[in-house]
Amino acid sequence: MVRKNDSTFTLAPYNESNFNSITNRPNQGMVISAVFTLLSKWASAGDRSIMVSIVFSGKALGGVIASYTSGLICSSYKIGGWPMSFYIYSMFGAVLAIPWITFVSESPAEQDEFTCISNTPNKNKSRAIPLYDIFTSKPGWAIAVAKFSTTFANNFFLIEVPTFLSNMFGVNVNKIGLLTSLPSFIAAVTGLLSAAVADYIIQQKYLSILKTRHLFVVLGVVLSVVGFIPLVVNDCNVLAVEILSIVFFAVYGFNSASVFPNAMDIADEYAGFVAGATHTFASCTGIIIPIVTELVIKEQNSLERWMVLFFLTGGVNLLGMVYFIMFSEAEQQVWSEQKNNKDERSGLIIK
Template sequence: MQRHADSTQAGDGPEAEQDEGPLLAQQTSFRTGLCSARCGLALVLHVSLFMAYALRVGLSIAIVAMTNSSSPHSSAGITPNGSHQGFARGAPVYNWSAETQGIVLSSFFYGYGLTQALGGYCSGRVGGKHVLGSGLLLTSVLTLLVPQAADLGVSFLIGLQGVIFPAQYTLWAKWAPPLERSRLMNIADAGCTFGTFCALLVAGIICQSLGWPFVFYIFGGVGCAWCLCWFLLVYEDPAHHPWISAGEREYIMLSLAHQGSSHGRSLPLVAMAKSLPLWAIAVACFCTDWLFYMLLTSMPTFMSDVLHFDLTENGLLSALPYVGNGLGHILAGLLADFLLARRVFGTAAVRKLFSALGMLLPAVCLVAVPYIGCSSTAAVVLLTLALTIISMTGAGININHIDIAPRYAGFLLGITNTFGIVSGIIAPTAVGLLVSQDPQTGWRNAFFVSAALNLFGLIFYIAFGSGTIQDWAREEAAVQ
């Protein structure tokens, strides 16, 4: 049986009051600042996600220096003593075709998608700390081996990062009080965008001064060193943390006592498949990730082909939205928790409000781009705003999994993230097909399709989204 009352009442029904009332009363019982253990976990996760995305982006930058499609003279696929002008000499340069480069770059997404649900399930069974730490460590080690793999002509796969996001949701289900989830989780998630921004800037400098292999050696080495800090600093739950204060431990455990323990060996897959609140999250994730990945992968091409920016301007302008996106995550989290703590809205209403802002406003920006004429500045401002404002979904659909099923949050995040990855694979292909016919009309249609999908996903989420724990996600239901 599904609960739909709060879908339209924004979590203000009797059940929402039952779930949220005691927690709101407890909110004033224990307050700490940046010195609290849960804030410390948010900062450690921020750095961990920073490293994960730096490792992920490093290949995208280094492959420019690794390849030399204009030099067809190497019989072994390697240009002897070759290097691009402007890059450090001595590093090998490979004659990989555009198709081969695409396979290498896309291999990450295939592995990333395949490990999402598995990572969520394993983190629920053995703990988020070990799954996340192991995934980051193995990714760092594989990054160190990339130069050797390239020499052997191996198409390597850095897909173990797929376990990281589900694992962090499993951790937050044990650490984040309901009225602090938005700020804590969004502080951690901001590490993704800041890591991407820094990697875009640093990786190019490393390629120019030291050579592309050092991108993998430096990023992989730092990642391995950070994993040591991860295993030393992070604890699976407040009960096992040796330095947490008694007051904070009691506050966290009392605020989460209603949600039950982590899931067992079996999962209520049939009930999950029938759950409209879960489908609402999945559909919304697919639609908003379509817009996000479309802009991330196609915006540099749009700036070059339509707005006619040179490579230096293109790189800087393409990186700027990451800063806005990261800051937007943090601000949205703080505002969402403020509204919940002051009882301005219920949980469902807050999630739908921030999802609406993060999906509708970027869609409006995209629709406006084709009608601004020849103003390159206005186009850049609108595209940057779209990527910045979409971060508001971080306080909406992105963390709604923990609201409706905290026991299965990691596994559910893996499922919905897979939907997002599928859209990330399809969206750039769809843009290419549209633009290949007629660039001007194609870009306009690409923006309209993304906006229309976001509007559909938002309507579906507002209609069927929920803010309370579902029947099938309660511990007593699993026992029965």
């Protein structure tokens, strides 16, 4: 965004691909833990998927709005150019925090909905966080690995696909509204629909919670990997990349019914911490992907090298799915249910 010219610094022209590679990096990590802590108290076992989907659909829809407004703000030098986008979005964050603080309650016990959520446990007593048990938990690592693999693919499309289109086809990414906006909107819609279906399956007891999580993670990963076929079987073109992006983000919404709610399935008491820790692990992909891309295409920026990256992304997705199926669970872990009689003054304990 800033170019150095001798001893002076000047503003570089706005480029949406560069802007998105910065603004779409994982951020506001504390929100993840806070949201899952609240959801663990508000959502019953049969409503977790749809609750998670409703909450995080705002992230996808926010991306749709930002992809359009960012271009308008950054190209309008009368109001200050691209720096104003950061100021404006930060201001909206502060404004939206006001209704959050005003209306959000910590638990259903503070609202009339308390009688409607029958399985909400009494969580008035504070407990120390069993760090050793969490970080050595196979189901916990299953969530972390699955989040890592799906986030790897998600960030690859957000960060590198615009560069791919620009380098290989000379496409002006600023004008591809379909590629930058429609996939995020579709992800929000499919997330809501798949979550509603998953909760219906669980409530009607057609499948267990664990098998439902497995079903949707398989559907999401397999369909996204199948979406890579047009790129490697046929001649790669802009339309194929657009279709692939739409397909991938559509099935990415299936995570709302599979990986994302699983933190509450295994650790209702510590869902916020587990979700935050696994999200942190997955966020590392924002650092890894540019490095891997640079290593692969450094010597030869060709279509064949980019295909290697697409294959790698699909492979990471498949490995994450297999690991999740092998080690995930959907029952409360012993370390989440048991009373902790240790010293709780610090709120953390390693045992």
